[in-house]
Amino acid sequence: MLDRIANVVPYVAFLVALFFVELQLFGVEDALLGVIFQSFARTMVESAGLSFINYLKHAALFLVMSLCSSLAGLHPVLLVAGSAVYMFCITLMNSDDYLPRNFFMLGLGFLLLEIYPISAHEIPMRMVATLFAVACTTAFIYAMRHFSAQSEITQDRGFVMRAFDDIGFQLIDLSNLDVSKLDAHRVYDITREYCNKEYGNVFRQGGVLSGRQRYTFSLLICAEQIADMMHGASRNVHSMEQAERDYLLDLSEVFLGFGQGRIKQVRAMISALQEFLDTHRLENIEHDTAWRATLEAMMYTLSDSKASRDNSTPFGLGIRYRLHFIKDNFSLKNSQLRFSIQLGVIVGTSFAVSELMLLYMDTHFGAWIPITSFLMMNTYRDETMRMMGKQLLGMLVGMAVFVAVTHFIPESVRIFCVLVMGYGVILMNFGPAVSMAAGTQLALAALYPTMSLGDTLMMRLVFVLLGTLVVLSIIFVFLQSRRSMTISHKMSEMERVDERLLAQIRIDIDHGQADSDRSIQLLYYLHMNASILGSLANKVDDTMADEVKRLIEANYQFAMDAAHAIVFLSSDIKKQRFAHLRGTTSKLRLKIDDLPLTKSDTD
Numbered sequence: 381m382l383d384r385i386a387n388v389v390p391y392v393a394f395l396v397a398l399f400f401v402e403l404q405l406f407g408v409e410d411a412l413l414g415v416i417f418q419s420f421a422r423t424m425v426e427s428a429g430l431s432f433i434n435y436l437k438h439a440a441l442f443l444v445m446s447l448c449s450s451l452a453g454l455h456p457v458l459l460v461a462g463s464a465v466y467m468f469c470i471t472l473m474n475s476d477d478y479l480p481r482n483f484f485m486l487g488l489g490f491l492l493l494e495i496y497p498i499s500a501h502e503i504p505m506r507m508v509a510t511l512f513a514v515a516c517t518t519a520f521i522y523a524m525r526h527f528s529a530q531s532e533i534t535q536d537r538g539f540v541m542r543a544f545d546d547i548g549f550q551l552i553d554l555s556n557l558d559v560s561k562l563d564a565h566r567v568y569d570i571t572r573e574y575c576n577k578e579y580g581n582v583f584r585q586g587g588v589l590s591g592r593q594r595y596t597f598s599l600l601i602c603a604e605q606i607a608d609m610m611h612g613a614s615r616n617v618h619s620m621e622q623a624e625r626d627y628l629l630d631l632s633e634v635f636l637g638f639g640q641g642r643i644k645q646v647r648a649m650i651s652a653l654q655e656f657l658d659t660h661r662l663e664n665i666e667h668d669t670a671w672r673a674t675l676e677a678m679m680y681t682l683s684d685s686k687a688s689r690d691n692s693t694p695f696g697l698g699i700r701y702r703l704h705f706i707k708d709n710f711s712l713k714n715s716q717l718r719f720s721i722q723l724g725v726i727v728g729t730s731f732a733v734s735e736l737m738l739l740y741m742d743t744h745f746g747a748w749i750p751i752t753s754f755l756m757m758n759t760y761r762d763e764t765m766r767m768m769g770k771q772l773l774g775m776l777v778g779m780a781v782f783v784a785v786t787h788f789i790p791e792s793v794r795i796f797c798v799l800v801m802g803y804g805v806i807l808m809n810f811g812p813a814v815s816m817a818a819g820t821q822l823a824l825a826a827l828y829p830t831m832s833l834g835d836t837l838m839m840r841l842v843f844v845l846l847g848t849l850v851v852l853s854i855i856f857v858f859l860q861s862r863r864s865m866t867i868s869h870k871m872s873e874m875e876r877v878d879e880r881l882l883a884q885i886r887i888d889i890d891h892g893q894a895d896s897d898r899s900i901q902l903l904y905y906l907h908m909n910a911s912i913l914g915s916l917a918n919k920v921d922d923t924m925a926d927e928v929k930r931l932i933e934a935n936y937q938f939a940m941d942a943a944h945a946i947v948f949l950s951s952d953i954k955k956q957r958f959a960h961l962r963g964t965t966s967k968l969r970l971k972i973d974d975l976p977l978t979k980s981d982t983d
Contacts, residue, residue, distance in 0.1 A: 388807040391422050394520050395803055396796065401516075402509060409496040410509035415822075416442070416489035417517040418803065423485070423580075424517075425524045429532030429592060430581045431691040434698070435521075438584050439514050441474070441486055446510040449490045453497030456735045463750065464728030466490060471720035472706065477866060477912055478579050480716060480759045491727075491754055494747040495826065533689065536596040539574045543567050543603040545639030550610055551632035555625045559614040564607040568936065571600040575907045582904075586698020587705055591690025594900050595681065601903060601943050602678040608940045609670055624667075627660050646682055653679040669953060669960045670944070676951035708876070713869045715861035719759045722859050726753050730850045737846075743839065744830065748823055752847025755816075760863060761855050767812055768848055774816025775844050779837050781817060782824045786833055798825045863916050867928060870916070874909045874935055877902055878972050885945050886965050892958070894949035903946070906939050930976045938971040 399414030420442065424435065452462035467487060475482040498506060546566050553561050578593055589597065610628075613620070634652045637643040643652060653675055662668035712718060730753045734746025756771055758764045789797050798821045805818035820840065827836045881902040888894045910932050917928040945964045948954055954961075 384808050385804075388804055390524065391418055391807055392800055392804045394418055394421060394517075396799055398513060398516055399799060402513065405512070406505060406509040409493075409498050409502070410506055412492045412495065413446075413489075413509060413513040415492060415803070416485065417513045419485050419488075421517050421520050421524075422807070424521045425528070427581050427584070428525060428528065428530075428535070429578070429590070429691050430584055431590065431693065433695060434581075434585050434693065435518075437695075439518065441470075442489065442514060443507065443510055445470075445486050445489050446493065446506055447503070449493040450498055450503045450506050452490075453494055454500060459494070459735065460728050460732045463490070463494075463731050464724040466724075467727045467754075468720045468724035471723055472717060473702075475716060476583070476705070476709075477714075477716055477870065478576075478908055479583055480719070482580075482583065487723075487727075487754055488751070491747060491751045494731075494750075495745060532592065532691070535577075536574075536592065536688075539570060539577075540596060540599050540603075541639050541641070543570045543600055543639075544635040546570070547603055547606050547610075548632045548634075548636030548639050550607065551628045551635065554610050554614060554617070555629040555632065557617050557620065557625070559617050562610060562614050564604070564611040564940075565936070567600070567603050567607040571597070571604055572907050572911045574600060575904060576911055579908065585693045586700075586702040588693045588698045588701050589897075589901055589904060590693050591687040594897065595684060595687040595690075597904060598681045598900055599678060601900070602674055602681065602947060604940065605674045605943055605947055606671075608944075609674070613667075621663075624662060624664075627662060630660060631656060646685065646688075650679055650682050653682075665957075666960070669948075669957045672953050673948040673951040673960075674944075676953060677947040680950065709869070709873070711869070712859070713865060713872075715759055715863075715866040715869065718859040718861045719757075722854065722861075723754070723757050725858065726750075726757060726851055726854050729854065730754075730847055733846055733850060745827055745839075746843070748840070748843040749847045749850070751823075752844050753851050755819075756848065756851050759861050761860055764851065764855055768851065770812040771816045772844070772848065774813040775820050775840070777813070778817035778820025779824070779840060782821055782828075782837070783833070785821060786828065795825055798822060863920050864924060867913060867916050867920065867924065870909055870913050871931060874906065874913070874931070875972065875975060877905050877909065878935070878938060878968075878975070881906070881942050882965065882968050882972065885942060885968065888949050889945070889961055889965065892949070892954070894946045899942075899946045903939060903943060906935065906942075910935060910939075927976060934971070934975050938968060938975075941968055941971065 395414050395418035397414075398417060399411050402413050403411040420439075424430070424438075430438075448462065448466050452459045452466065467490075470486045470490075471483045473483075474486060493506075550562055553559070574596065582589060582593065613624075613628075634649075634656050637652060638649045643649050657672060657675055657679070662671060710717060727750045730750035731747075734743075734749045737743045737746050737749075752771070756764055756768050758767055785794065785798065802818040802821040806815045809815070823843075824836055824840055827839055831839065881899065884898050884902065888899065913928050913932055917925040917932075920928075941964070945961060945968075948961060
């Protein structure tokens with residue numbers, strides 16, 4: 381608990397400082413930028429490894445957000461229609477099935493700025509206020525990163541050490557003819573964990589891997605290959621001769637040296653691999669080729685020390701790749717596209733309700749209606765319903781707490797206390813209900829100065845109930861997203877990636893060398909698809925879950941064979957034994973054709 385509090389203190393301090401500085405310099409209309417950029421700052425601090433250019437590209441979106449919110453507030457028609465279009469665009473452009481809530485800050489920021497709409501002549505000052513917030517946030521982010529105890533390179537090294545450690549012990553077991561603990565999927569799971577951890581940065585780079593990410597992922601791919609070869613060797617373990625057992629035992633020492641931390645320098649690991657390759661060979665030519673190719677590829681990857689520190693990506697390539705991804709997935713079978721449309725309609729409808737209330741009932745701060753709707757929305761209806769229940773419970777608790785706040789905390793320091801305590805609780809992330817209770821303090825603090833306590837509480841209750849009603853009236857009848865539909869869409873995407881990877885491998889074989897950037901990129905998305913399909917399989921019926929698991933396993937086998945070809949083409953031994961690849965593309969073609977995709981799967 382104390383660690384959790386200590387972790388959020390810098391962000392709460394930054395929020396309070398930016399809020400009150402913006403309040404003094406630009407007025408209450410722009411003070412809420414402090415709330416928006418506090419969330420952005422925390423995300424960016426935790427996204428270590430994102431290059432400065434990609435950071436600026438992402439930060440620039442908040443200028444677009446600020447401008448769109450300012451323009452939308454100029455007229456009710458712009459507010460209703462513009463907010464719907466804006467929500468659709470940012471959800472589609474800034475999220476996907478892997479990061480379904482990545483649009484959250486841009487959406488919430490837009491809505492919070494609508495609490496205090498401004499006139500046309502005030503827009504330039506708001507843009508200045510936003511630029512000021514971006515500058516302050518950038519300084520805070522890079523200061524926090526500078527004093528961080530752990531860098532992205534250290535984190536990457538941790539994944540590689542885990543994979544090498546696991547391989548080392550599996551090699552020992554295999555050399556002792558004990559196959560009971562062998563499991564090639566363990567290393568595969570470590571790789572998928574790394575892919576998921578890095579995906580936030582990959583997304584902000586336009587979907588393109590940086591040099592550092594390719595470096596680490598390539599090492600993990602080589603580790604997967606070794607685990608897969610051990611699995612293959614375990615099938616004939618009883619015919620394994622002593623020379624091969626000694627080979628595996630000696631190799632285990634190399635991997636355990638790095639995995640256990642005895643070998644601390646990368647160049648020492650390279651030397652250990654080189655020495656092993658110079659002194660060890662297997663009698664079976666096919667086995668020796670496979671092992672030597674993988675170890676050579678790993679050694680050459682480790683040697684590229686410059687890439688291990690390279691967080692840059694080609695700027696134009698990231699934009700083109702992202703647009704290509706959206707084009708590939710622009711279909712109503714894509715749950716995130718359906719959700720984008722649904723969210724746009726709900727937010728637009730909520731603003732229409734708030735404008736009607738302003739017109740006929742003269743109620744202000746109606747922006748809390750779409751804010752409520754926005755906070756409740758999730759991709760799938762069952763998730764939205766659960767969130768709705770937690771939000772309503774949190775609101776009732778928050779209203780009760782606010783009565784105590786007004787009774788015990790003087791008005792002169794109330795907003796300060798609400799900011800510190802409320803956002804401190806939100807940042808500690810105890811759950812949606814607790815966060816809603818804390819957020820309710822902010823909403824009521826904004827309403828209370830304009831009306832009595834009783835009217836404030838009643839108005840908050842009305843706003844939340846209306847926002848809930850809007851969500852309920854739409855999610856049951858308009859573009860529902862079902863997990864079965866998402867599974868179908870991701871199956872199609874997986875097959876499409878397989879086809880592109882096969883085509884790339886054929887080109888690489890013809891050229892006699894792997895295009896590692898393209899091939900590794902495609903392998904990365906095979907791992908990501910496997911992860912999301914695995915998570916979805918846990919939330920559907922058993923029949924579909926079994927089908928998905930069969931597909932994941934079939935595609936795992938495809939990924940191993942494809943990676944073997946890529947690794948072989950990245951080694952030196954290909955010059956001597958290129959015929960080793962004979963039949964590889966035919967085998968991969970058959971694996972795609974044999975993927976368990978039936979008509980019922982894709983309907």
